[in-house]
Structures are given as structure tokens and as C-alpha cells.
Amino acid sequence: xxxxxxxxxxxxxxxxxxxxxxxxxxxxxxxxxxxxxxxxxxxxxxxxxxxxxxxxxxxxxxxxxxxxxxxxxxxxxxxxxxxxxxxxxxxxxxxxxxxxxxxxxxxxxxxxxxxxxxxxxxxxxxxxxxxxxxxxxxxxxxxxxxxxxxxxxxxxxxxxxxxxxxxxxxxxxxxxxxxxxxxxxxxxxxxxxxxxxxxxxxxxxxxxxxxxxxxxxxxxxxxxxxxxxxxxxxxxxxxxxxxxxxxxxxxxxxxxxxxxxxxxxxxxxxxxxxxxxxxxxxxxxxx
Amino acid sequence: xxxxxxxxxxxxxxxxxxxxxxxxxxxxxxxxxxxxxxxxxxxxxxxxxxxxxxxxxxxxxxxxxxxxxxxxxxxxxxxxxxxxxxxxxxxxxxxxxxxxxxxxxxxxxxxxxxxxxxxxxxxxxxxxxxxxxxxxxxxxxxxxxxxxxxxxxxxxxxxxxxxxxxxxxxxxxxxxxxxxxxxxxxxxxxxxxxxxxxxxxxxxxxxxxxxxxxxxxxxxxxxxxxxxxxxxxxxxxxxxxxxxxxxxxxxxxxxxxxxxxxxxxxxxxxxxxxxxxxxxxxxxxxxxxxxxxxxxxxxxxxxxxxxxxxxxxxx
Numbered sequence: 001x002x003x004x005x006x007x008x009x010x011x012x013x014x015x016x017x018x019x020x021x022x023x024x025x026x027x028x029x030x031x032x033x034x035x036x037x038x039x040x041x042x043x044x045x046x047x048x049x050x051x052x053x054x055x056x057x058x059x060x061x062x063x064x065x066x067x068x069x070x071x072x073x074x075x076x077x078x079x080x081x082x083x084x085x086x087x088x089x090x091x092x093x094x095x096x097x098x099x100x101x102x103x104x105x106x107x108x109x110x111x112x113x114x115x116x117x118x119x120x121x122x123x124x125x126x127x128x129x130x131x132x133x134x135x136x137x138x139x140x141x142x143x144x145x146x147x148x149x150x151x152x153x154x155x156x157x158x159x160x161x162x163x164x165x166x167x168x169x170x171x172x173x174x175x176x177x178x179x180x181x182x183x184x185x186x187x188x189x190x191x192x193x194x195x196x197x198x199x200x201x202x203x204x205x206x207x208x209x210x211x212x213x214x215x216x217x218x219x220x221x222x223x224x225x226x227x228x229x230x231x232x233x234x235x236x237x238x239x240x241x242x243x244x245x246x247x248x249x250x251x252x253x254x255x256x257x258x259x260x261x262x263x264x265x266x267x268x269x270x271x272x273x274x275x276x277x278x279x280x281x282x283x284x285x286x287x
Numbered sequence: 288x289x290x291x292x293x294x295x296x297x298x299x300x301x302x303x304x305x306x307x308x309x310x311x312x313x314x315x316x317x318x319x320x321x322x323x324x325x326x327x328x329x330x331x332x333x334x335x336x337x338x339x340x341x342x343x344x345x346x347x348x349x350x351x352x353x354x355x356x357x358x359x360x361x362x363x364x365x366x367x368x369x370x371x372x373x374x375x376x377x378x379x380x381x382x383x384x385x386x387x388x389x390x391x392x393x394x395x396x397x398x399x400x401x402x403x404x405x406x407x408x409x410x411x412x413x414x415x416x417x418x419x420x421x422x423x424x425x426x427x428x429x430x431x432x433x434x435x436x437x438x439x440x441x442x443x444x445x446x447x448x449x450x451x452x453x454x455x456x457x458x459x460x461x462x463x464x465x466x467x468x469x470x471x472x473x474x475x476x477x478x479x480x481x482x483x484x485x486x487x488x489x490x491x492x493x494x495x496x497x498x499x500x501x502x503x504x505x506x507x508x509x510x511x512x513x514x515x516x517x518x519x520x521x522x523x524x525x526x527x528x529x530x531x532x533x534x535x536x537x538x539x540x541x542x543x544x545x546x547x548x549x550x551x552x553x554x555x556x557x558x559x560x561x562x563x564x565x566x567x568x569x570x571x572x573x574x575x576x577x578x579x580x581x582x583x584x585x586x587x588x589x590x591x592x593x594x595x596x597x598x599x600x601x602x
Binding site: 085105108110114122124129132133134137139166167168184188 | 315437444455496500
């Protein structure tokens, strides 16, 4: 994607955002653009006795696409899992859509894509059955109506897996499996997408589809927080990067320009860059 | 069908069918969560309940239901809080439950460990009308939970963390699964016995996995197998004078073996059909010999042929 395309795409996004809000009929009072969707203040967390987060701040505003970067063990996965309440916080506070995490209940507004694990469940399940799990937050007592089945189908179409709906998930490649997990998150039609390493172990064809899916979601006004090992093919989509090292935020600003070794988030050369400079690395995936 | 003329056989068949439905129905979720042996553990704990029933001269089905539900809840709590030493706590719970059963039954007036045998291995012909009422009520609960909450239980068993982020009450659903498994154990206790319960929860599901591609189909096939083997085992025991519990379990394992033998070539054919349906743009197999021939002509066709024979001889 060229720089001009990216700008056009951001314009589209702001239009789409309004449409999206109207469509959902919520937050009518909110006239201001970009109120915080995720707000993390001085959060510390431990895994066992080991401190993993040492007071991080992270704000993601409505419509933003934020990448959380860092080397292995820098705490980026833990940070994301504190946001969704899966890792207990020892101090600090977290708010989702302006509600303290402890009192947050509208989970259908959040779509979570966990890090893909290779361990499959023992019992066979089809692609549609797995994706339907993501729709449960929108149903009453798990009763599926026509609209719910349509939403599941739509989510599968978004990731290009509609023709595999009746196939067993065991028969899928790593990339296809990842697409199913993303469809599962999209089935609830969330406003906020949280993804943990969506590109890890994904073949090129699936990477392309994932990038396209994400671009479409962003165009309709979704807010996205991504854990990434490297910016890669998603780079043109990303508004802001937050880099973690040893459980601290060492950079919060425009995505670091990826050039050779500098592309590695663990690299020392991490400081804000002027994003209007040279274009990002072209992977050819999005053009 | 003269066997249906006997009231005890009617009761036995009804109890057997209910076990055939309920044990695989909850078992599929346990297998999916890799807790296949949970039923076995609950079976051990239920022995204390049976012993208590004798001691208090109450119906052992109901006392076993109460004690195994408490045991299952305790097991679930240990799973939450005792991550590191959890297995030892569970071992103590299981063997404590078994020892408690033996102790209580010997304390009961006129009771001895011999009374336990019919609960350990099942005793279909002694199922009383009040047992049938209890079994029907408990089975209704199990069917209601496993079918009514199938989407929620599937989501939790498939990916617990994702289910929590969906806002599902995961802890409550886990507790409910454990309680339902405990209730199923007491339903099956009179039919296959506490020591064999787990087989009916796990083996029909394992057999159904060989055929099913979806969760729904696997569920249906597992229940069908469960009903088939429980009826088959009960009828066999009527004509052949063999213990029904053991017969049912061996029939289930036979079903597993047969289905596995049938499913392996089926899966291979299915995979081949899938590969054929997806032309990947790569050269088809027949292109290879032609290429090899061309290469062979450059050196010597004779040499390649010789090498081919040598390879075959070596293999």
C-alpha cells in the first residue's frame, strides 16, 4: 500500500466510524472523536514471583490501531492479558470503554484472538462450531437465532473460510486455523479487537487475507490492539506502536521504521520517528 | 421379546438406556477438556456415599449422589486453587473416598464389604422401582444440562480463556460440569458399577471421534453407541447369564475397535478426495516418469533401470 493509499484509507476509516456507531446505536452522547477504549494506568503484574509488568501506561483511543511490540519475555502478551482480565493486576488500574475492568460486563464489545496453540481439542469440531462460540456473548442463554447464524457466516466470509464451514478444524493449516480464530472473535461484531501474535506461524496467503480482514475492520471503525513480534505486513495499518522492554514502556508513538536489524523490536535503536519521512518497508502483500 | 414381560427386566432396560444416553453426553465434555478420568475419581468418592446409605439405612443412590456431588465440587475447587499440589490432593480425595465407603459399610448393622460389590460392578437385576425413579430424575437433569447448555459447555471445554473473555460464567459452568458428571456416576452406578462408570463416559466418545467431523455428530454418534451397547449388554446378560456391567463395557471397547478399524481407510479416502478436489497447480504425478525418462536419455536409460532394480532389491 502506498502512502497515498494509506491516507485515503484513514479518511475512509473516519467515515466508517460514524456509520458504525450509528449502526450499533450506542454511545450517542459521544461526539468527541477518540475517547479511550483501553486505558491502562501504572499497571504492575507478576507471574508467580517474577515481576512481568513494572508500571505500564497504555491508552488506545476509539478507531486507533495500536501495535504492542517487544522482544520475547518483554511482557507484551501479559500486558494484553491483563487488559482482558486474564492476568491479575497487583497495582494500577485498567478501564475498558471507560468502565473499570472489575465492573466491565459488555464483553460482546471485545473480540479476543488468543495466541494460536497447536494443541487441538480431543473431540472433533467444525469451523462453524468453533466460530459460533464467539457469538455466544450476543445471545441470550446461548439460543441461536437467524441473525446469529448469519453473523457467524459473515465472520467466516470476512476471513475467506465460508467454504470450509463444515470442515473439521483438525484438517486446517496453521494459517487457516488462525483465520478461524479471528472469525470467532469477529462473530460478536466487536468494537475492539485484541489480537495476540496474529501473524505467528501463518503462511503468506493467510497473512494477506488477515491483513485484508483487519483493514476492512479498521475501515468500519474498529479499534485494534495487536501484539506483534515485528510490524511486518500490517505496518501500513498501524497508527501507533508501544514498545515494551523488561515490563516497561520504552516507546509510545509512531511505529518505528523497520529497516533491517532495526526492525527487531528488541533493538536499542528505538525512539520516535517522524512518520512523514521515508515510506515503510514494502512487503508487497498489501499492494 | 419375552424378556420385556418381566418387571425387573423392564426396569433394567430403562436404567440401562438412561445410562447409555447420559454417560457419553457428559463424557464428551470431559474428553474435550482432557479430564477423561474424572468419572473414575468421582466413582471412588461415591463409595463413601454408598457406605453412608447403608449406615443411615437410606437409599444408597441418593446418598451417593450427594457425596459425589460434594466430591466433584471439591475436585473443581482443587483444580482452581491447588495448581501445584493438585494431583496429590486429588489422590487423597479418591482413596479417602474409597476407604470411607469400606469403613461405613462395615459399621452398618449387618453390612459387609460384600454389599459393596453390587455397587462396584453394577447389579442390574436388583434395580428397585425407587431406584428407577431416582435414576430417571437424575438422568433428566443430566440431559437438560448437556443438551440445553451445549454451546456454552462446548465453548468452555474448547477454549476456557476465550470463553471467559466472551463473558461466559466459566467458573459456574465448570462447577456445573463437575456436578453433572457426579450425577451421571450415580445414574450409572447400579448399571455398570462405580469402577466401570468411566468407561461408558469415555469409550463411546473415543469411538465416535473416529467417525464424526463435527462436535454435534460426535455427540450423536457417542450417545447412539452408548444406547446400543447398554441395550446389547443387558439383553446378552439375560440370555447368557453374564454380568451386565462387564458385558456392556467390553461391548463398548469392541465398538471402539471395530469403528477404528473401519474409520482409518475412510479417513484416508476422505483426505485423498479433499486433495483431489483442490488442484494446487502443481504438476500431476504422471509428469514425473516422463521427466525422469528425459533425464535418463541423457545418461543411459539402461543405467536408470538398473538403479531402479537395485533400489527395489535393497528395500
